[in-house]
Structure formats: C-alpha cells, structure tokens
Amino acid sequence: MRTAAAIAALSALLAVFPFLATAPWVMTIALFTLMYAALASAWNLVGGYAGYPSLGHAAFFGLGAYTEALWFNHHGIGAGLTPFAVLPLVGLAVAAAGLPVAWIAMRTRADVFAIVTITLLFVAQTLAYNLRGITHGAQGVAMPVPDFAPATFERPFYYAMLALLVLALLLSHAVLRSRLGLALLAIRADEDKARGVGVPVGTAKLGAFALSVGITGMAGGVWAYYLSFIYPQFAVDPLVTVAMVLMVFLGGRGTLWGPVLGAFIVAPAQQYLAYQYGASQLYLLGYAALLVLVMLVLPRGVLPTLGDRYRSRQRRARTLRADVGTGVSADTGGDIAADVAGEQP
Amino acid sequence: MSAPLLEVRGLARRFGGVAALDDCSLTVRRSTVTGLIGPNGSGKTTLFNVVTGYLRADAGQILLEGRRVARPDPARLYRRGLCRTFQQPRVFADLSVLENLLIASGRRRAALAGPRVRADDRDRAEALLAEFSLAGLADDPAEELSYGQRKLLEFAALLMSSPSLVLLDEPTAGVNPTMVRTMERHIRARHAAGTAFLVVEHDMNLVMRLCDPVVVMAGGRVIAQGPPGDVQADPLVLDAYLGG
Known part of the structure; x- marks a missing residue:
C-alpha cells in the first residue's frame, strides 16, 4: 500500500513538474534526468537482471538518434508532434538491429562481453563519422526545429522522456513478473547451471537485450529531435554509457527503482555542474570519484544496501523479542531492544 | 527389446596431451541405478560433461533412447x-x-513470456519440497542452505522435469552420514518410481549396495562392468585402483 502511494505521489509530481518549474534551464535538467532514468532502467534489464555489463548501449542510443533524424530528413515531414509518433517504430528498428549484435556478443561473458560491447560502440561511432552519404559525417544531421512556443519549448520533450521512463519501468516490472525475469536471474547467478535445468538462455538473453536497446534507441530519438542537430561524437558518446552504468550501480543493480534513484541523483548534479561551470569536463572527475566511492562503500548500490540493513534490523529485533519473551538473557536483550527501538525513526 | 536409455559409443576427448576419454563406450539400461566408479582422473566427470552437452566430444556417438544426439x-x-x-x-x-525448483520446470521458449510462477509448477515444486523435507525453507534464499541441503535441492529441482535419466556426480561427497542415508533414500524412492540413474560415487559401500550394474573406468575407457560383486572381484579393477 505504502509503495503504491509513493509511486502515485512521484508520478503526480513528475506530471505537474513542468507547471511548477518553468525556467527553461530547470526544465532542461529535468528532461535529461528523465532521459537518464529511462536509459538506466533500460540498461538494468541487461546489466542488472541478466548480469551482462554492456558498455555499448550508447551505440543504440546513437542508432535511435540517427534513425529518427534521417527518417524525417528523407520524408521531410518533421513538424510539431509527428516525430514523437514514430518513436515506437524507431524502438522496434533499434531492437531488431540489436538482435544480431547480441547473438554474437552474448556468446562472451563478463569482462569479455564488456570489451566486445565497448568495441561495438567505437565501431558505431566510426561508422557515423565515415558513412557520409547517410550521416553527413562530422557535419552532422539537422532536423527541423519544432515550432513549439519558446516559453514552454521543453514541455513536449519532457513528457516524451517521462513516457519512456514509464515504459521502461512497466517493461522491467513485466519482465520481473514473467518467467523471463526468473530466467534472467538464474542466468546471472550461474548461466551454465541454468542451461542444465532447461532454461532457454539464448532466447532469454536476446529478449532482454532487444527490450533494453529498443528503449535506449527511443530515448536517442527524442534526444535527437530535442537538439535538432546531431553529431557523431555526441550521438554515440561513451559518456552516455558510463552514465547509465554509474547510475545503475549507484542505485542498485537488478532492482526496479535503483536505476531511477541513481539517475535522479547523478543526472541533475551533472547537468547543474555543466550549467554552472560551462562546457568544461570537470564533472568527469566527479563521475570517477563517485564510481570509486560506490565500489568501496556501496558495492551493491543504495537500495539493496538499505534493504539488507532493514531486514537485518528486523531480524535482530525479532530474535530479541523471542529472547526477552522466553526470559533468556532478558537483561542484555532488553538493553539492545531499547537501542533498536531508539534507532528506529 | 527396446533401445537402451543411454548409449555412448567410442567417445573421445583430449585436453592437450591428455586423453580424458579414449574410445569410451557404455550403456545405461532403463530402470537401473548404474554405478560409475574409477580412480581420480579416469574420465568420469568428463564423460558426464560430454554426455550432458557441456563439452564437445572429439569423436564418438551419444544415443538417447536409440536416437542419435547430433549436437548435445x-x-x-x-x-x-x-x-x-x-x-x-x-x-x-x-x-x-x-524458485530454484520453478526455474527447473523445463518449459520451452514460449513460456518465457508467461507468468513467473505457474500454478501447476508451484504445486509440483511444493510436493517435491515436502518430499525432500525442504518445505519450511521454501522462501529462503538458496544461499542460506547448508552444503548437504544444497545437494538435496539440486537433486529435487531436477525432478521438476520428470527426467528419465539422472546423472549424479558424487551425490554424497562431503555430507554427513545422516545426509548420506537421506540421499540414498531419495534415490531409491525415485528409482522405485521409474527413474534411472547413473551415479559417480567414491563411497564404495554405497555403490555396492545401491548400484547394479557397476561400470569401472580407468584411463578414459571402460575396463569392467557387471554386477557389483563381480566387478569387485575383477583383477583389472583391483589393478586400476591399486596401481599394478
């Protein structure tokens, strides 16, 4: 019940946010935060549940961006809200493109998988630079600037990103409630054993990967339309991957809300610092420091760590109650029980 | 007579210069508990790995119920x-x-899109947990189980698929004597219900009272097989174990 209420409150807040904060720079930060929350949730499907740490997701972000931009250049009908309407098709196209990639990359595991996927990212970036006939290389691709009112220009993009976040969370939730979710957790725990008990591991991994990169590509599409001008180095940017991974690790891998929490912490901070200190890349030092800190202090992320602490506290309280109840070590038990009671908010 | 449950013919597998399996052939008949013994390094686990598809064989054939398994x-x-x-x-x-049992229910690809827990799977899983006296632990994470309980859980989970042949790799190694008897009881119960077993085991007392026939491997091939009493008396076997 409390979870449902919290989710409802958060949804309501995010839905009315554009009417509370109207300053364009705040809206920009908010929409990028939502984008990263959607991206991190998407990454979590592969990197969190299945335990395959992809470093190549930015390639699919870029693929989505280019698909959206080129589509509207070739058909010349990019105006108003229509570019949002084709996003599902962009997502399907990117997911389809991800299947053969995953089929090859997911034959490797762990570190090797990370290396294969980061290689993919640089291959994609090189292609974006060099397939000039399609991408115009380093000149970039322009999309028509939408004719939204300047004062509320960010609003449609904000809601598009919010819709993507909701989609990513609903999909993650559905995956967790399905047999696919169970299969992914088994694969993460011990893939060879999973094969030995009949789990169709290939299909499960491909399915998770396709869902994940589909959402990633759609986020890339919204991003392209928002900027209305895309360059290879920003469309296929290793830092996008790094941010996704960092947010998931901070919030908690393999949890539904961890990636969202991670994105809500990291993305506004990064955007705000970039806004304050211009285009300097100082925030990268912050990324590095945060990653080291997470690895040292919260290797499993915020949410799992809090969950563990809560459970162990409950367990302690339960054993203490049992001890006190039976009169065994009632003195010390009572003292600690008082401590525990005092600690609780 | 119907085809044997499992038949392997001329299996070979080398690791560099070592022939872990070398022209290895054996048969497991229906409704038997076949023992597989042999000194360390004789190729028993490699045979398991090849037969269950974890390792490719360099040569040889595997037949399951008379049908060749082309790519295990x-x-x-x-x-x-x-x-x-x-x-x-x-x-x-x-x-x-x-969940360790649910995931082992052997459902096909299409079921991935279905619910995490199917009612019929849950019923089967709960019956098995009761049979293995693990019902009280159903909702605990498997990592909290003892070593012996993990062995029981691993065995119980396989039964979700109603297997015709279970390969047990040292089912009682490293567990206490009570657990050895528990494991033996479960194997016997399932054997009585029609499941066949191929058991690698170093506890000779257990092998001699549980298994018939017993197959002996040494140097990657089968050197003897037959009823436990005959195998025990076979000079080749004594030689392999004592190193002549």
Missing part, C-alpha cells in the same frame, strides 16, 4: 529427460529455494 545441448537434453547434478552442488544462490 544441456537445455535441450534436459527437456528430453536427461539431466545431471554437479560435484559441487550448483544452486541459484539469489533465488529462493522454491
């Missing part, structure tokens, strides 16, 4: 009724005890 794959073989345990019990530590 653990998941497909599992759904065809052939499964195995591991020397070190392997359970999904993050999943609950119940």
